Amino acid sequence: MRRQLASLRALLVDLDGVVYRGSTLLDGSTEFFRFLNAKCLAYCLITNNATSTPTQVARKLKDLGIEIAESSIFTSGQAAARYLTRQAPVGTGVYIVGEDGLRQPLLEAGFRIDDVAPGYVVVGLDREFTYKKMAIACVAVRRGAKLIGTNPDKTFPVEEHLLPGAGALLASITSCSGARPTVVGKPSAEMLKLAIEHLGVRKRETAIVGDRLDTDVLAGKRAGITTILVLTGVASQEDLSRSRIAPDYVFRDLNELRAAMA
Numbered sequence: 001m002r003r004q005l006a007s008l009r010a011l012l013v014d015l016d017g018v019v020y021r022g023s024t025l026l027d028g029s030t031e032f033f034r035f036l037n038a039k040c041l042a043y044c045l046i047t048n049n050a051t052s053t054p055t056q057v058a059r060k061l062k063d064l065g066i067e068i069a070e071s072s073i074f075t076s077g078q079a080a081a082r083y084l085t086r087q088a089p090v091g092t093g094v095y096i097v098g099e100d101g102l103r104q105p106l107l108e109a110g111f112r113i114d115d116v117a118p119g120y121v122v123v124g125l126d127r128e129f130t131y132k133k134m135a136i137a138c139v140a141v142r143r144g145a146k147l148i149g150t151n152p153d154k155t156f157p158v159e160e161h162l163l164p165g166a167g168a169l170l171a172s173i174t175s176c177s178g179a180r181p182t183v184v185g186k187p188s189a190e191m192l193k194l195a196i197e198h199l200g201v202r203k204r205e206t207a208i209v210g211d212r213l214d215t216d217v218l219a220g221k222r223a224g225i226t227t228i229l230v231l232t233g234v235a236s237q238e239d240l241s242r243s244r245i246a247p248d249y250v251f252r253d254l255n256e257l258r259a260a261m262a
């Protein structure tokens, strides 16, 4: 839903390809957050990556030169934990395939690890994934546990390569269990709705800023908020002319967006 940029009160800002790329800060990032702070605009940095905790993400940003409060960071691991608190009472058993960024929010939310008869199997990227973990997840889901995925990304880029992502692990578990997972991360609208709630703002005054049409912009459209694409990450001008997913606004980078919002 397109709104005037000047009427926006809150931004959900994707990280990789928008604020940094790999371990390089993108042009205009520092000035952009200074601008948002000065204008008292609410913002939340959102990432589909569920391996890191907000503390770890904030530390990475600090090392790159940007100070962001941990409370302004929202990962798909946190989104999965919040989603589950709506579905199941505190103390419900969960089997976790994932790392700190998923384990920590689930435990903090009061869930209990259970690898025998969990109510839920929650799957994020786990760089120590094994046949044994796949088997435990498979058996649990076949016994009736509900399957939740943090994000559907089949791959993620590391320097020159594409490595298996959370979606690839999830696919192995759906393959052996026959279950259809609920996925909370982008392009599902769920994570954006939870982030909007987390900020305490209204949908009609909120926009997402992202670098991908098939995740960020699509999720924004599904959530019914304004969508802003920056061309510093995955999507190119050429992708834009070919895609049926059309963002409300397109900017070359955060510098251009800041100038348009000023």
Ligand SMILES: [Mg+2]
Binding pocket: 014, 015, 016, 017, 018, 210, 211, 212, 233
């Ligand atoms: Mg991105």
